[in-house]
Amino acid sequence: MICGVDEAGKGSVLGPLVVAAVGVTSENVLDGLGVKDSKLVSPKERERLYPLIRAQCKVATIKLDAQEIDAIRTEMTLNAAMARTHARAIDKLSPSCAYVDACDVNSFRYAEMVKGNLVKQCEIVSEHHADVKYPVVSAASIIAKVTRDRAIVTLAKKYGEIGSGYPADPVTIRFLETWIGEHGSPPPIARKSWKTISAMLARKSQKSLMDF
Structure with a gap:
């Protein structure tokens, strides 16, 4: 074979x-x-x-x-x-x-x-x-x-519109940004070791400091 x-x-x-x-x-x-x-x-x-x-x-x-x-x-x-x-x-x-x-x-x-x-x-x-x-x-x-x-x-079906899952997909990015904005952390289905996620978390942290 x-x-x-x-x-x-x-x-x-x-x-x-x-x-x-x-x-x-x-x-x-x-x-x-x-x-x-x-x-x-x-x-x-x-x-x-x-x-x-x-x-x-x-x-x-x-x-x-x-x-x-x-x-x-x-x-x-x-x-x-x-x-x-x-x-x-x-x-x-x-x-x-x-x-x-x-x-x-x-x-x-x-x-x-x-x-x-x-x-x-x-x-x-x-x-x-x-x-x-x-x-x-x-x-x-x-x-x-x-x-x-x-x-x-x-x-x-569980999480709503998540797109294809790839970083180049605007639907996926919008889903992740909305989730992180609402929950303060990535969803369980996201790969937290990816630079896309760490960059989003860094931006959220920076925004929080500016708000403070």
């Missing part, structure tokens, strides 16, 4: 990070499905492909919520955490070879980081933009993206 691994939500300031691994006996299994990097596929098309991939391939997913990510980042860098989580997903499928979308500027170094976290022996092919080059990684990117998008919908 070979597998592809990708993640969704790595740069998000709120909501979970999802890593997905998709395993196939041959990439021919994916022929005809039309899988592409999730960023190149519409939300409707991702939802259509999601059950087809799950039906024809072995799939493993790992979800890390905001509080878990904050705790992990007190112990290691985000890239090290990604390598460990990629390895956990790969170990769930026990492939002979895994293609991973490199989370480090040095793709060879990232391959060694993943290997160092594996329990079961596996060849690691680490490349930038692997989600575009390899259909099996594209399939993993779709599984990860749909899983995360569904989690964001669930969070929005």
